[in-house]
Amino acid sequence: MSSCRRPRESLLYYLKNILYFKKHKAYAGESQVHMKYLILADVAEKEGFPNVAKLFRAIAFAELVHARNHFKALGNVRDTVENLQIAIDGETFEVEEMYPAYKAVAELQGENEAVRSTHYALEAERIHAEH
Secondary structure: OOOOOOHHHHHHHHHHHHHHHHHHHHHHHHHHHHHHHHHHHHHHHHOOOHHHHHHHHHHHHHHHHHHHHHHHHOOOOOOHHHHHHHHHHHHHHHHHHHHHHHHHHHHHOOOHHHHHHHHHHHHHHHHHHHO
16 A cells, blocks of 8 residues: 555645645734834834824734734644743743854844844843743
């Protein structure tokens, strides 16, 4: 008997993986646009446009709701003990792997602003990982 899956099983497996990645991409996109609108609200506030800032914050809240729904649909909401361990693992990854790699690449490419932002992020993440 062949070790290959039957065509129907392969198609279902493929479609489930596509859906998972689409939900993951939707979560990432909504999370990023949520933060973008909060940043733009701060800019509008500083430039003297409080009503525009309120608009950006309202839209940011809507994007947060979308991100939260996608996060839940991905099955990422667990009990508090598991959530704490996931958070610790994430902070540890950022300190030990992600930011050191990003900073090294930024240094190699002479991207001083990226070196600076990754340096500060790494220092903050170290504090998060310790606590």
